[in-house]
Amino acid sequence: MKRVTVLIMLLIVSIIQLNLSAEGVKENSPEPVAQTLTIQVAGLKGPTSIGxxxxxxxxxxxxxxxxxxxxxxxxxxxMLSRIMSGxxxxxxxxxxxAAVLHNKGVPYRFGAVSGDGLLYIVTSRSDISSMEDLKGKTIYCIAQGSTPEFILRYTLVQNGIDPEADVNIDFTYxxxxxxxxxxxxxxxxAVLPEPFVSIVAAKNPAVQPVIDLQKVWARTSGTRTTYPITAVLVKEELLRSNPEAVDAFFSVYADAIxxxxxxxxxxxxxxxxxxxMPAGIIASAVPRLNLHFQLPAEARPRVDELYRVLYSFAPASVGGRVPADEFYE
Structure with a gap:
């Protein structure tokens, strides 16, 4: 009996020691390390990413x-390849x-506007200061079949000028x-975007911007504001899993602009x-780059208007249709 009692007591002591050891291990164990979320932010070289x-x-x-x-x-x-691959x-x-990618089913959403239009009519002539003065003239326009042409045509029409009969639009360059x-x-x-306006003016001061097509658009469009030109796309997965991080990014981006x-x-x-890019040229161009941060709730009316105008000229320029509600959600 004495031997059994001793064995039982030894067993109890062993159990107590094991429990104490386990508690000690628990108390001294390091806290689990929180996982860090890595977010890849990309900007296209040029005016799109100056902000x-x-x-x-x-x-x-x-x-x-x-x-x-x-x-x-x-x-x-x-950039297109990196977006398509996620x-x-x-x-x-x-x-x-942004609209083309959405209409192709690429899983990104419209997060914000970060810049407005930056197209100007530049000239070395002294007889042009308004849209009316363009009648009977040859206007050189870059990028046939894309946004600069469509903005020019739209603003001409809005000012009562027939792009086919009243002016000659030349796409040579x-x-x-x-x-x-x-x-x-x-x-x-010519119609020219910044920073090329500043590049030309620096080399030939006789060539100056005389018509701000953004102001012309604002004066004649349905929203009475100018058109946006740069969108910030956000991956759907990130928006759903960590909207707080997206909001925080937009806060620092707005401050950067x-x-x-x-x-x-x-x-x-x-x-x-x-x-x-040349430092002096960009410094001169900044006031005409029209950088402007705006979230979709406020920006959507003018984004939609731009998309409708582009669609009216060439449906393919926005991917075949004007994006619907889910693009902004």
Whole structure:
């Protein structure tokens, strides 16, 4: 009996020691490490991403548990490939491309507007200062069959000018080849976007923007505001799984755009560093880049109007139809 009692007591002591050891292990165990969400943010090289330059420099992690990686994408086809493959989570792209991708079923949603139009009529002539003055003239226009042509045609029509009968629209040059022609004086009237307006004016001060097509659109359009030109796409999966992170990103992006508007000289330096664009030219162009951050709830009326205008000229330019409600949700 004594032997049995001793064995029982030893067993009890062993159990108590095991429990104490287990509690000690539990108390000393490290806390589980929270997983970090990595978000890929991409901006297309050029005016589309000027508002992102402070983000490229500062690379902010905009929410707890979120690590952001920023990339400047050199060409539209590379950006398209990365979106189609789902490699990027947030991307700044031309606004018509956003509609095309949506209508192809690519799983991204419209997150925000980050820039308005930047098309201007430039000339070295002294007899042109209004849309009415364009009658009877040859207007050189870049990018036949795309947004610059459609914006020009729309604003002409809205001002009572027949694009077929009252003017001659010439598509001989693209945005690169027309620049030396304007500088040399071989072309004296053209539609041009920033920063090419500033590039030409710097090389030939006689060529200046005389008509702001954004103001013409605002004056004559149904919304009485100008048209947007840059959209921020957000991957559907990210919107559903972490909307707080998306909201936090948009907050820092809006602040970045505000900084760019106030600091054109510093923005020029960043454009040279991150996008190999001439600092002085970008600094001069910033006031005419019309950077503007706006969430879909406020932006949608003018986004829809732009899409309807583009669709009226070429349905394929927006992917065959004007995007419906789900694009913005």
């Amino acid at each position: 992102m330059l402070p983000l490229f420099q500062n690379r902010p992690d905009f929410a707890a548990g979120v690590q952001a990686e920023y990339q400047v994408v050199p060409e539209p086809q590379i 490699e990027v989570d947030i991307a700044a792209v031309p606004i018509n491309l 693209d945005h690169v080849s027309i620049t030396p022609q304007l500088v040399a004086g071989n072309v004296d009237l 505000d900084w760019v508007i106030v600091h054109p000289k510093e923005t020029g330096a960043l454009a040279e560093e991150f996008m190999d």
